[in-house]
Amino acid sequence: MxxxxxxxxxxxxxLGVVRLAEVDAIRWALGAMLGSAEPISTRKAQHWIMRMxxxxxxxxxxxxxxxxxxxxxxxxxxxxxxxxxxRQTTRHEVAVATVSxxxxxxxxxxxxxxxxxxxxxxxxxxxxxxxxxxELVEVELTAKSTQRYMHIYENYSTRLAxxxxxxxxxxxxADADRVVSREADRFIFRTERQRLVSTIAFDERGxxxxxxxxxxxxxxxxxxxxxxxx
DNA sequence: AGTGAAATACAGGAGAATCT
DNA sequence: AGATTCTCCTGTATTTCACT
Numbered sequence: 001m002x003x004x005x006x007x008x009x010x011x012x013x014x015l016g017v018v019r020l021a022e023v024d025a026i027r028w029a030l031g032a033m034l035g036s037a038e039p040i041s042t043r044k045a046q047h048w049i050m051r052m053x054x055x056x057x058x059x060x061x062x063x064x065x066x067x068x069x070x071x072x073x074x075x076x077x078x079x080x081x082x083x084x085x086x087r088q089t090t091r092h093e094v095a096v097a098t099v100s101x102x103x104x105x106x107x108x109x110x111x112x113x114x115x116x117x118x119x120x121x122x123x124x125x126x127x128x129x130x131x132x133x134x135e136l137v138e139v140e141l142t143a144k145s146t147q148r149y150m151h152i153y154e155n156y157s158t159r160l161a162x163x164x165x166x167x168x169x170x171x172x173x174a175d176a177d178r179v180v181s182r183e184a185d186r187f188i189f190r191t192e193r194q195r196l197v198s199t200i201a202f203d204e205r206g207x208x209x210x211x212x213x214x215x216x217x218x219x220x221x222x223x224x225x226x227x228x229x230x
Numbered sequence: 231a232g233t234g235a236a237a238t239a240c241a242g243g244a245g246a247a248t249c250t
Numbered sequence: 251a252g253a254t255t256c257t258c259c260t261g262t263a264t265t266t267c268a269c270t
Contacts, residue, residue, distance in 0.1 A: 003234095003236080023258080041237095043237095044236095044238075046259065047237075050260090062259085068259095
């Protein structure tokens with residue numbers, strides 16, 4: 001019989017929030033649940049997945065069109081329908097989970113953003129919170145149109161200025177990073193501009209290429225900028 | 231102390247991508 | 251095409267851990 005611990009349940013709950021994750025993200029999230037900022041080994045993560053599959057809490061598949069196995073929490077575990085792995089947005093969701101797991105490892109909690117409250121509102125890919133500071137997180141594997149950035153940034157400017165959002169962080173491919181930054185320069189007023197940061201974290205195939213420190217690195221560069229302006 | 235589950239380590243296999 | 255390399259996944263033996 002498989003033993004299910006508190007940590008296992010916390011992991012499954014997180015999987016329910018992000019919907020999908022690949023093994024690499026599981027490594028980071030499990031490390032985080034052990035109180036570590038480092039990922040556990042791949043083998044260990046795979047054993048965990050096998051145990052959870054046996055317990056009926058997690059399901060797994062390896063679509064041939066992409067490298068790693070995709071893992072999700074079963075309907076029994078979280079009461080949500082299993083994700084469709086063949087949708088266009090699946091790669092994006094997997095990438096969001098990859099970023100989310102690294103936030104967990106840094107001691108953040110992770111939630112979904114609120115549903116849009118108006119036609120002009122924009123829903124981020126997630127909210128990472130630590131010590132009362134909430135950060136909106138976006139994963140951008142392909143750049144959107146200029147028009148859409150105008151709307152999204154207008155919305156983010158408001159949330160930064162009036163809704164207690166401390167920062168907006170983009171994790172991008174090289175191409176998307178260029179556009180995200182350029183459009184931010186155009187559309188975000190200078191008093192808020194420094195609080196939107198973008199880093200190159202994925203290659204064109206959607207594989208994580210940021211190092212484990214890239215989140216913290218962007219934090220420190222952000223605070224340096226703020227100090228300089230204070 | 232004894233038992234079963236989990237962690238760990240190492241060897242190896244399948245499949246895709248790349249090279250010649 | 252065939253060989254090679256790479257990445258991700260699996261089998262299994264051994265050690266560690268948790269519980270009664």
